[in-house]
Amino acid sequence: MKIFMGLVFAGWIALWSVKAWRDWWPVWLPKLNDHTNSTYFGSQVLGSIYRHLHAQTGYKDSHSSYLVAWKRPVLVRGPQGVVSGIELTFAVMWKIQTAIVGFYCSLAGHLCFAFLFFPITRISSLLPLIGLTSDSSIKYHIWLGHIVMVLFTAHGVGYFVYWASTNQLVKLIKWSKTHIANVPGELALLAGFALWATTLPRIRRRKFELFYYTHQLYIAFVFFYALHVGMSTICQILPGVYLFMVDRYLRFLQSRTKVQLVSARLLPSEGIELNFSKRLRYNPLSTIFINVPSVSGLQWHPFTISSNSNLEPQTLSVIIKKEGSWTQKLYRMLSSNDALNVSVEGPYSPISANFLSYKSLVMISGGSGITPFISIIREFIHQSNTHNIATPNLVLICAFKNSRDLTMLDLLLPVGGNISDLSRLNLRIEAYITRENEAPGDNDQPMIRTICPKHDPSQAPIVAVLGPNSWFYLAMIISSSFIAFLLLLGITQRFYIYPIDKNTGKVYSRSTMTVLQLLFMCVCIIIACTIPFLKVKRENLKEAKQIKALDVLTPTTSPSSWYHCSDKELESLPQESLVKATNVHYGRRPNLKMILLAMEDKDVGVMASGPAGMRHKVAAVCSSGIADNLHFESISFSW
Structure with missing residues (x-):
């Protein structure tokens, strides 16, 4: 019975250990589901049967049992006090699972993060395809934001507990040049905490300016997150972030004009x-x-x-x-x-x-x-x-x-x-x-x-930011800026980064490469948005001059003369x-x-x-x- 219980328990532990391998989900698990129809015996049931037989027979364990070796102290002066072999085994297993949980929380949070910016892209051709507008989809952004922060917090806490329990807290200040950089991840999480704390409805409604100021920390959050995971991982969430950046810059351009x-x-x-x-x-x-x-x-x-x-x-x-x-x-x-x-x-x-x-x-x-x-x-x-x-x-x-x-x-x-x-x-x-x-x-x-x-003569009528052909211009902006971004990446990789790696034998810093790629993205978006905006603005100024000249020739009873009210208050x-x-x-x-x-x-x-x-x-x-x-x-x- 002991041997049977040990085999079942070992198989259960092995199942959790195997899940950490990268081939488990895409390769092994589908094969197991196709070729097996098994169930797992509960250790609690087997343990109850064993305790029942133990009580009925009056059997007593011998001190020469093989379990004696597992009960011997292994750690005596550690922070946890006296730790036996079996306690150390369970502790190591728990610590490994803590790291695994933190890893999978990051994957789930990354998936939610990929959809976080779609609902708040106001000039969007994607939301109407599923029957939504930017106003009606704000609630989805709120839900996704809470889920992202919960998962990323669990990710950070999981790794912190794992490092603390394995005496590896020095990794908190590690900034790897070729792999995951921990310090940017911690900075991103701190920015996320400050942003998250002010999204509570009571704070958002009563202290709107505080909510608005701290919400701009999304720039720091995205920037440090990109440094943490690298640009290759950011590409998985790039569509939502890229479209939001285009939309945000167009709104910035429109807001520079004072309206009448x-x-x-x-x-x-x-x-x-x-x-x-x-x-x-x-x-x-x-x-x-x-x-x-x-x-x-x-x-x-x-x-x-x-x-x-x-x-x-x-x-x-x-x-x-x-x-x-x-x-x-x-x-x-x-x-x-x-x-x-x-x-x-x-x-x-x-x-x-x-x-x-x-x-x-x-x-x-x-x-x-x-x-x-x-x-x-x-x-x-x-x-x-x-x-x-x-x-x-x-x-x-x-x-x-x-x-x-x-x-x-x-x-x-x-x-x-x-x-x-x-x-x-x-x-x-x-x-x-x-x-x-x-x-x-x-x-x-x-x-x-x-x-x-x-x-005020400097004020102008409200016009569409990209004019009457806004959807055509938007398509041109997105496609042209992204093509230019890819070309800059290819040129930089071939003629700058690759020669450094080849001639020096060192791997180019991943953080520096990420900063360059983010800079290229911003420059391409700014140029692609500014050109059609200035073109539309020039056409609007020409049209305004024509309307002003027409107003001079028309009687004062024309509708346009209503805009030039006298400076007084009327009942x-x-x-x-x-x-x-x-x-x-x-x-x-x-x-x-x-x-x-x-x-x-x-x-x-x-x-x-x-x-x-x-x-x-x-x-x-x-x-x-x-x-x-x-x-x-x-x-x-x-x-």
């Missing part, structure tokens, strides 16, 4: 509508990133575009609700009519417009979540008034905290619009005021103020408020389940935008199976 803010509408709820001059086209539900250097030089905030490219061919609008310190400072600056320099990145359009295909469309919003639906309603206004197209039945369910927020409904119409523009729409608006039990008096009705900031023009055409419910929240189940059309689109709890409730109703005609789409901007 032609007007702003200040709401009584202290919300803001910013109206920019633009010369481009975009789809409803598009997003844009905005930076105001006088408020914060580094903060970039994403906003859903509320204007419609067809209905408002010369302006682009975003709505900002006053919540944090950034929006509060922006509101104060606009109220004092200070000149603002604004930079943008985008816009980034969604992959499709499914809302156009439904028979009925229910839009449910909470607070500033109404913003995406403004662009949708304006699109239907354009279709009904311009193309005379029948639009679906529209139901807008919006919840606000107090009655002052109701003025956001007036933003359903663009600047200069009239409520008659909605006459052809079958639109029903149900507004719910959750913190007030009755309507305010007529004298308390707030007004919207329209402000025209000072005009909004008297018009029939959209709030008066709305069913307002005070002191309660909407019964979402009852509203949705009451929709009888065959094909009903349900869109929810706002707090996570509200979106979850809507999704639960649509996925319950009670009503098969409901098709849910979530809009989230609170990542």
Whole structure:
């Protein structure tokens, strides 16, 4: 029985040892699965049988047993005290497995790292192939980031424990010129820890600048990671990193231009509508990133575009609700009519417009979540008034905290619009005021103020970073820069590195080679992106001069003259408020389940935008199976 138990246990240990060999997974394991159908006996079962027979027979082990040699002390003065032979054997086996676990954690983390940058590449032709946008895929980047850091942390801890238990801590400061360099790996892990710690939702939302600053450590993380594993291993994750680098540099080029803010509408709820001059086209539900250097030089905030490219061919609008310190400072600056320099990145359009295909469309919003639906309603206004197209039945369910927020409904119409523009729409608006039990008096009705900031000649309209042929230019940038990168690698390897290796008999430093290859990659991307960007910018300047010359010849009542507002603050023009055409419910929240189940059309689109709890409730109703005609789409901007 002892011999049988020993053989089974030895086979089990041998199985773990063999798994560390490189041929186990690709060669041996498939053959074992094809030619065997075995099971492993548990040592616990055999041990129980042995102990039962031992107790029944009263057998006693002899001191001359071969196990006596294993029980003798092997280490006496070590840090672990007196250690027997069998204890030392188990300790060595455990240490080897610790190193193996650390190794396989690095492989798994490397695989996740390969996909980490795809979700945050905003100008991407790959994400639409699987039905995603950069906004909707941010959550995948967050998930992958957490997994990568957990696995890389386990990798580092595993090797640290192994080195500490085998008295090899000196390897912590080892920087090999030809193999894995440990010091860069440790520096990469430290940068990752600092980056990881500030991604917690509470820190990210309350200390956004701290989150943004530390998130730039991804540059150090990638750089030291490349030095740690070498460029040959980095090539396995290169597609995601390379595409992100192209996208990031294009965004940098676009953000250098200051855009023209032609007007702003200040709401009584202290919300803001910013109206920019633009010369481009975009789809409803598009997003844009905005930076105001006088408020914060580094903060970039994403906003859903509320204007419609067809209905408002010369302006682009975003709505900002006053919540944090950034929006509060922006509101104060606009109220004092200070000149603002604004930079943008985008816009980034969604992959499709499914809302156009439904028979009925229910839009449910909470607070500033109404913003995406403004662009949708304006699109239907354009279709009904311009193309005379029948639009679906529209139901807008919006919840606000107090009655002052109701003025956001007036933003359903663009600047200069009239409520008659909605006459052809079958639109029903149900507004719910959750913190007030009755309507305010007529004298308390707030007004919207329209402000025209000072005009700066250096500011320009918003244009696409690569012009109207952006996808063609992007394809040319990626292909040309990568081909140039490969040519530089080949030339450097043949005429610089190879002669050094051949003539000196020494292996060229892998870290130096990695730095050179990263430098070549950056130079190729910069040149390939800058050339088409400058070409498009020159064409835009030429077009702007032509438009300016045309404005001089046209009457002042032309639409373009609206951009040159006088330097004063105006009260909004008297018009029939959209709030008066709305069913307002005070002191309660909407019964979402009852509203949705009451929709009888065959094909009903349900869109929810706002707090996570509200979106979850809507999704639960649509996925319950009670009503098969409901098709849910979530809009989230609170990542």
